[in-house]
Amino acid sequence: MFALDIFQRLYTVIYPPTPPKNDDAIRIGLLGASKIAPFVVVNPARSHPDVIVAAVAARDSERAKKYATAHGIPIVHSSYQEMLDDPSIDAIYIALPNGLHYEWALRSIRAGKHVLLEKPSCSNAIEAKKLFNHPLITAQNAPVLLEAFHYQFHPAWQTYLSEVRKSPGAIKSIYGEFFVSPGILGPDDIRFKYGLAGGCMMDVGTYPLSSVRQILGRDKILEPTSVSYRGLPPGADGTVTEPQIDEAVDVTYRTTDSIDILVRGDQVAEGNWPSFFPASWTRKLPSFYWPKNSVTFEPVLADTSNDEGSQHFVQRTLTMRNFIIPTFYHRIDISDEHTLRRGDEITKTWNETTYKTAYNWPEGDKRAAVYKDWWTSYRCQLEEFVNRVKGREGSGVWVDGAESIAQMEAIDRTYEKAGLQIRPTSTFEL
Ligand SMILES: NC(=O)C1=CN([C@@H]2O[C@H](COP(=O)(O)OP(=O)(O)OC[C@H]3O[C@@H](n4cnc5c(N)ncnc54)[C@H](OP(=O)(O)O)[C@@H]3O)[C@@H](O)[C@H]2O)C=CC1
Numbered sequence: 536m537f538a539l540d541i542f543q544r545l546y547t548v549i550y551p552p553t554p555p556k557n558d559d560a561i562r563i564g565l566l567g568a569s570k571i572a573p574f575v576v577v578n579p580a581r582s583h584p585d586v587i588v589a590a591v592a593a594r595d596s597e598r599a600k601k602y603a604t605a606h607g608i609p610i611v612h613s614s615y616q617e618m619l620d621d622p623s624i625d626a627i628y629i630a631l632p633n634g635l636h637y638e639w640a641l642r643s644i645r646a647g648k649h650v651l652l653e654k655p656s657c658s659n660a661i662e663a664k665k666l667f668n669h670p671l672i673t674a675q676n677a678p679v680l681l682e683a684f685h686y687q688f689h690p691a692w693q694t695y696l697s698e699v700r701k702s703p704g705a706i707k708s709i710y711g712e713f714f715v716s717p718g719i720l721g722p723d724d725i726r727f728k729y730g731l732a733g734g735c736m737m738d739v740g741t742y743p744l745s746s747v748r749q750i751l752g753r754d755k756i757l758e759p760t761s762v763s764y765r766g767l768p769p770g771a772d773g774t775v776t777e778p779q780i781d782e783a784v785d786v787t788y789r790t791t792d793s794i795d796i797l798v799r800g801d802q803v804a805e806g807n808w809p810s811f812f813p814a815s816w817t818r819k820l821p822s823f824y825w826p827k828n829s830v831t832f833e834p835v836l837a838d839t840s841n842d843e844g845s846q847h848f849v850q851r852t853l854t855m856r857n858f859i860i861p862t863f864y865h866r867i868d869i870s871d872e873h874t875l876r877r878g879d880e881i882t883k884t885w886n887e888t889t890y891k892t893a894y895n896w897p898e899g900d901k902r903a904a905v906y907k908d909w910w911t912s913y914r915c916q917l918e919e920f921v922n923r924v925k926g927r928e929g930s931g932v933w934v935d936g937a938e939s940i941a942q943m944e945a946i947d948r949t950y951e952k953a954g955l956q957i958r959p960t961s962t963f964e965l
């Protein structure tokens with residue numbers, strides 16, 4: 536049953552139902568023939584009656600034509616500006632290198648287009664403040680601008696957050712990690728170029744950082760207390776061509792109310808294989824780690840009526856595995872560590888763990904009648920983007936400009952603590 540459910544969700548993601556498009560469907564244009572657009576927009580749009588992927592623009596028009604053919608996209612533009620000048624396009628999906636997000640988001644907004652902007656929203660907080668506070672964005676009836684932090688839109692993450700809010704005790708510590716196997720990103724990847732605002736903290740590190748910030752709420756400032764990073768390996772001549780790039784990062788943060796936080800990201804994460812395999816083999820094998828978030832609470836005194844005079848403490852740890860791609864599989868563990876104490880003596884300990892999944896909103900919630908179990912976080916995100924553009928009620932989940940700015944500020948503080956430069960600021964002005 537379990538394997539069949541996974542198979543059914545996976546199958547429906549790949550072959551979704553394709554309802555006819557409504558006359559007033561939003562016509563989206565893709566800036567860049569990027570690797571990620573088919574997952575974030577092209578495939579999710581197939582099952583959305585209010586979205587048409589109408590155009591793609593790439594720097595090389597031959598490449599754009601091939602991409603358009605492969606993905607069934609009718610219009611090809613041979614420059615990004617040409618796409619923005621196309622009056623038939625209502626919204627733009629920007630999946631360009633991070634260093635181009637700010638400029639092309641502003642240009643798109645100036646052209647009157649709604650924007651779905653890949654994460655991280657900008658190269659740094661200077662850009663993020665200028666973008667999200669720009670008069671073209673703060674004006675009444677301004678186009679919609681959304682940083683594509685897709686995982687937040689999935690009911691699984693929202694269920695996890697509601698478990699955090701319901702849990703007894705104050706938060707003691709939070710852990711977040713996202714590791715990517717060697718071989719996924721090539722050496723020339725945009726993520727390894729400082730000039731394009733690459734780096735681990737900008738890329739895979741943004742997710743665990745964002746997940747921690749979601750738990751704390753945006754008003755809590757995370758002060759980095761230590762940062763260790765692994766740079767890129769040196770080339771054949773022994774020099775590192777991109778000394779400002781972090782390939783992997785481990786950061787500890789602390790809040791003013793003393794919550795301890797550890798965030799880890801690795802874009803080339805080897806290992807996790809049992810040590811009896813020779814390292815010379817396992818180095819060539821892919822690794823596998825769940826993207827994970829975990830919250831530990833302070834112990835609380837439980838009801839003592841049945842505990843014969845002992846004090847009964849309960850300490851909860853919540854863990855969510857695979858918060859980033861929850862549709863295929865995820866798990867929320869609610870683990871309570873019970874301790875009976877008489878004075879200083881611990882007389883008994885035991886653990887009770889329950890597990891939860893949430894492929895949709897809870898039963899009876901009106902959102903559950905709209906959402907489907909097989910919707911990816913990208914499909915959920917597209918639903919809410921469309922709801923905003925159309926002025927519909929929506930699920931209530933949104934990533935607003937203040938959140939995107941706060942996230943970039945936390946990234947900048949992390950780079951500064953690491954002794955690395957914040958990513959370069961665009962010279963584009965509007
Ligand atoms: N939400 C998510 O799950 C994911 C989000 N992302 C984000 O999406 C963005 C794109 O990532 P990804 O699709 O992996 O990247 P790709 O390298 O596949 O795409 C980047 C696009 O940027 C264009 N581009 C413009 N200028 C340059 C330049 N100087 N160098 C290289 N490319 C350039 C290229 O477009 P052209 O076709 O014009 O040549 C290319 O298609 C990033 O911001 C990344 O963080 C990435 C993966 C997952």
Ligand SMILES: O=C1OC[C@@H](O)[C@H](O)[C@H]1O
Pocket residue numbers: 715738739859
């Ligand atoms: O979801 C993701 O997985 C892999 C990363 O490199 C990418 O940019 C990120 O968004």
